Amino acid sequence: MSAVDQLVLSGLTVDFDGFKAVDGVDLTMTQGVLNFLIGPNGAGKTTLVDAVTGLVNGTGSATFRGADLLTMKSHRIVRHGVGRTFQTATVFEELSVLQNLDIAGGVHRKAWRLALPRRGVPDYVASALDTIGLTHLADTPAGYLAHGQKQWLEIGMLLVQDASVMLLDEPVAGMSAEERDATGDLLRRIGTDRTIVVIEHDMDFVRNYADHVTVMHAGKVLAEGTVAEVQADPRVQEVYLGH
Ligand code: ADP
Numbered sequence: 001m002s003a004v005d006q007l008v009l010s011g012l013t014v015d016f017d018g019f020k021a022v023d024g025v026d027l028t029m030t031q032g033v034l035n036f037l038i039g040p041n042g043a044g045k046t047t048l049v050d051a052v053t054g055l056v057n058g059t060g061s062a063t064f065r066g067a068d069l070l071t072m073k074s075h076r077i078v079r080h081g082v083g084r085t086f087q088t089a090t091v092f093e094e095l096s097v098l099q100n101l102d103i104a105g106g107v108h109r110k111a112w113r114l115a116l117p118r119r120g121v122p123d124y125v126a127s128a129l130d131t132i133g134l135t136h137l138a139d140t141p142a143g144y145l146a147h148g149q150k151q152w153l154e155i156g157m158l159l160v161q162d163a164s165v166m167l168l169d170e171p172v173a174g175m176s177a178e179e180r181d182a183t184g185d186l187l188r189r190i191g192t193d194r195t196i197v198v199i200e201h202d203m204d205f206v207r208n209y210a211d212h213v214t215v216m217h218a219g220k221v222l223a224e225g226t227v228a229e230v231q232a233d234p235r236v237q238e239v240y241l242g243h
Helices: 045-052 074-079 097-108 123-131 147-160 177-191 203-209 227-232 234-241
Strands: 006-016 019-030 034-038 059-064 082-085 165-169 195-199 212-217 220-225
Touching (some): 006 045, 006 195, 019 045, 019 195, 019 212, 034 045, 045 165, 045 195, 082 147, 097 147, 123 147, 147 165, 147 177, 177 195, 177 203, 212 227, 212 234, 220 227, 220 234, 227 234
Parallel strands (some): 034 212, 082 165
Antiparallel strands (some): 006 059
């Protein structure tokens, strides 16, 4: 049995010209539980994810599988098994669902598969299609997908990249209730053997799916625990839930 993975942030700080958008965050996010990061606008959630994925410089450490991500460039962070999505889906609209997955997986495997004669769909792509529930739309241009389906395709792109850590920025924003539930179920399924961190504003979704919640405020961790625990915390009610 392999050990359970953890993404461990220690003293993580991001300083923008003297303004600490992330200010000394200590946080452990564990494989197999759905970790949610909440907090008011400007709390530092996106900047924290930016630092972990190499988009901005951070100090302190962000350790995953024995390596400090803060010392790596973003492409090495991806190869180390850490992937993210953005609030706005970043799929290639003109290419099919299958081609998007093929490119995401091919880039990761250093092979431009589209340039090769097709010999069927690679197993890992077929498996990702099945997991995200888009097998029936494999040949549809991504631009024709519904909003929710595009977000699932993005998650599929992380699956084919073998991302063991997935950092998802508001994956259910703009989704219907059915799409939100489907997304929650998807995250539960893929979260058993991955470390998943979800930035989320939708409190219904957080209540339904979060196993562990971290509340950020002004760059710091204000509270963490189960949904019930953080909801009961008067400091959390004051800055966030009591609006
Ligand atoms: P959240 O995701 O919780 O809404 P952000 O991480 O986007 O918060 O922002 C945290 C704070 O950092 C905000 O006050 C924001 O204005 C500031 N900030 C974000 N990016 C930059 C930047 N590149 N330069 C200066 N300040 C920034």
